[in-house]
Amino acid sequence: MREKFNNTQPIYLQILQRLCRQVIRGEIEPGAKLPSVREMAVHAGVNPNTVQRVYSELERLEIAETRRGLGSYITENETRLRRLREDLKNEQIGRFIKDMRESGFSPEEIMAGVSQELKGV
Amino acid sequence: MSGHIVKFTNVTKKYLNQYAVNDISFDLPRCKIIALVGPNGSGKSTILKMIAGLARSTRGSVTVNGKPASRRIAGEVAFLSEKDILYPFFTVEETIRFNAGLFADFDMQKAGEILRFMQLEPDKKVRHLSKGNLGRLKILLVLSRRAPLLLMDEPLAGLDPLARDAIIKSMLSYLDLREQTVLLSTHEVSEVEPLLDMVMSLHNGSIKGFTDVEKIREEHGLSLLDWMKETLTN
Numbered sequence: 001m002r003e004k005f006n007n008t009q010p011i012y013l014q015i016l017q018r019l020c021r022q023v024i025r026g027e028i029e030p031g032a033k034l035p036s037v038r039e040m041a042v043h044a045g046v047n048p049n050t051v052q053r054v055y056s057e058l059e060r061l062e063i064a065e066t067r068r069g070l071g072s073y074i075t076e077n078e079t080r081l082r083r084l085r086e087d088l089k090n091e092q093i094g095r096f097i098k099d100m101r102e103s104g105f106s107p108e109e110i111m112a113g114v115s116q117e118l119k120g121v
Numbered sequence: 122m123s124g125h126i127v128k129f130t131n132v133t134k135k136y137l138n139q140y141a142v143n144d145i146s147f148d149l150p151r152c153k154i155i156a157l158v159g160p161n162g163s164g165k166s167t168i169l170k171m172i173a174g175l176a177r178s179t180r181g182s183v184t185v186n187g188k189p190a191s192r193r194i195a196g197e198v199a200f201l202s203e204k205d206i207l208y209p210f211f212t213v214e215e216t217i218r219f220n221a222g223l224f225a226d227f228d229m230q231k232a233g234e235i236l237r238f239m240q241l242e243p244d245k246k247v248r249h250l251s252k253g254n255l256g257r258l259k260i261l262l263v264l265s266r267r268a269p270l271l272l273m274d275e276p277l278a279g280l281d282p283l284a285r286d287a288i289i290k291s292m293l294s295y296l297d298l299r300e301q302t303v304l305l306s307t308h309e310v311s312e313v314e315p316l317l318d319m320v321m322s323l324h325n326g327s328i329k330g331f332t333d334v335e336k337i338r339e340e341h342g343l344s345l346l347d348w349m350k351e352t353l354t355n
Contacts, residue, residue: 007344008338012335038293045316049153049298
């Protein structure tokens with residue numbers, strides 16, 4: 001079945017983020033081969049040009065590499081993958097804190113609230 | 122190979138004293154999926170027909186693949202019409218063979234693959250096909266051609282969700298975007314959005330917007346539907 005996308009972010013970016021999360025969760029392993037552009041396009045229900053852009057972007061970020069005639073592979077560079085994990089963490093926390101401060105919460109309240117919630121997990 | 126697959130220069134089309142298209146100019150780049158959107162009567166079908174050489178402009182010039190549009194370029198343009206143009210007494214297989222005889226670029230092997238993908242029965246008569254399967258057959262006939270330009274007038278209109286999904290999937294699977302360009306008209310804007318590279322919005326025979334779909338999200342944070350409403354109401 002085709003994937004769903006939100007209305008406000010570019011589709012290539014949403015696919016890129018999904019792939020990065022799958023890599024971080026270990027669902028896609030280091031060194032794994034990514035589906036061909038066509039396969040991914042059909043699977044996600046998006047234009048092949050969009051998938052091409054995702055793969056180029058992954059390559060630019062050094063998360064994937066293209067082997068000529070073979071396709072795209074997730075990097076085996078552990079340092080890069082650890083950094084990806086850190087980046088994602090910082091980005092999400094940053095967004096959360098910004099939201100909370102805009103809603104008028106102090107750093108102490110945020111800390112207390114997060115600890116409280118985490119205890120329940 | 123000229124840079125643009127389609128070029129309109131100051132094109133006007135009048136039916137009697139009614140303007141269908143009013144002095145429009147644009148270029149369509151190659152190797153993209155492009156949609157024409159807009160309310161009924163905005164000029165979408167007229168534009169497609171002029172490109173296919175099925176209607177002639179009152180003023181201005183239309184070129185396709187570097188040549189003036191006319192019936193003689195039918196070999197370079199595959200056209201899926203909104204109207205039913207198939208012979209009801211043919212079977213599915215006969216219809217495919219008939220089209221293979223009409224067009225030199227018709228790829229029988231591809232047609233066979235799409236036939237299986239669509240799960241169409243080759244021996245069934247066209248007159249006995251459901252509306253959804255008729256839609257599947259029409260898209261098969263267009264996608265089986267290796268023409269540089271594929272035109273589709275409302276390929277999803279009036280079809281059930283399963284047929285619409287099969288048609289979208291078949292386009293992604295069987296188009297060759299290294300060589301082919303698709304121009305389609307549609308009202309199913311949200312449904313085709315992930316499929317598109319570019320979109321042109323039309324109103325009363327004029328172009329209200331023409332841009333990359335991802336740019337609409339990137340620069341305006343809007344879905345295609347919201348953008349369309351914005352361009353058409355301002």
